[in-house]
Amino acid sequence: MQPAAHITTSELKGRPVVAHDWPHDAPSCRRIQQALAERVDTQDDLPPVQTIGGIDIGFEDGGRTTRAAAVVLDAETLEVREKALARVPTRMPYIPGLLSFREIPGALAALEQLSALPDLALVDGHGIAHPRRLGVATHLGLVTGLPTIGVAxxxxxGQHDDVPNERGAWVPLLDKDETIGAVLRSRVSVKPIFISAGHRVSLESALAWTLKALTRYRLPETTRVADRLASNR
DNA sequence: GCGACAG
DNA sequence: ATCTTGTCGC
Structure with a gap:
């Protein structure tokens, strides 16, 4: 009999959050994912969105050091309000399906450096478009209480049909008969991107906010600014 | 057993 | 993700 995943509920700045032991082995990670998945909220439950955040992670020293970037943009003008970069020792290797356990420690360190958290965050990687519905965007949302969206x-x-070659066109990403996300053509003639609900945000809102953060490039501005910072460009 | 596999 | 320069296509 496996020991139960130790999960507790708490509160952060008035918001319900979840805390749990930080595992180091794959089987423990998967057990925690299964337990956490029950607490995911894919209904809209967000405050008036005045700022949107971007979270992205990069690495240095051949992966030994994690570089985590958290940026905050004005939701209306997309003007950059604040940037934070944290460098922490990398604890876990990349294992498909367990990305959040590798990236969240750095993301939390970067978020802590911000003077004010964003009202909504776009995270690099998937939200619920994950085998156990617990991608990095969803996991980070649960742990911080922040409304999050997955942008991969x-x-x-999941499976999907071809996406029409028109900016803004999208098709559902399906797992059996369940819609777990959307495959979005963010601009003409580029590979589509994968949008999914993270936590406290519906797929419809996730798509709407992603479109609002898009300009002339394939990726939303939040992701671009965070990526540039995390990869030292 | 074989192929797939976010960053 | 990261290692890396010029180059093909819209």
Missing amino acids: KKRLT
């Missing part, structure tokens, strides 16, 4: 450049799981 590649598919992890």
Whole structure:
């Protein structure tokens, strides 16, 4: 009999959050994911959104050091309000399906450096478009209480039809008969991106906010600014 | 057993 | 993710 995943509920700045032991082995990670998945909220439960955040992680020293970037943009003008970069020792290798356990420690360190958290955060990687519905965007939302959206450049799981070659066109990402996300053509003639609900945000709102953060590039501005910082460009 | 596999 | 320069296509 496996020991139960130790999960507790708490509160952060008035918001319900979840805390849990930080595992180091894959089987423990998967057990925690299964337990956490029950607490995910894919209904809209967000404050008036005045700022949107971007979270992205990069690495240095051949992966030994994690560089985590958290940026805050004005939701209306997309003007950059604040940037934070944290460098922490990397604790886990990359294992498909367990990305959040590798990236969240750094993300939390970067968020802590911000003078004010964003009202909503777009996270690099998937939200519920994950084998156990607990991608990095969803996991980070649960742990911080922040409304989150998953914005990924590649598919992890699920099937989808071709996306029409028109800016803003999208098709559902399906797992069996369940819609777990959307495959979005963010601009003409580029590979589509994968949008999914993270936590406290519906897929419809996730798409709407992603479109609001898009300008002339494939990725939303939040992701671009955070990526530039995390990868030292 | 074989192929797929976010960052 | 990261290692890396020029180059093909819209």
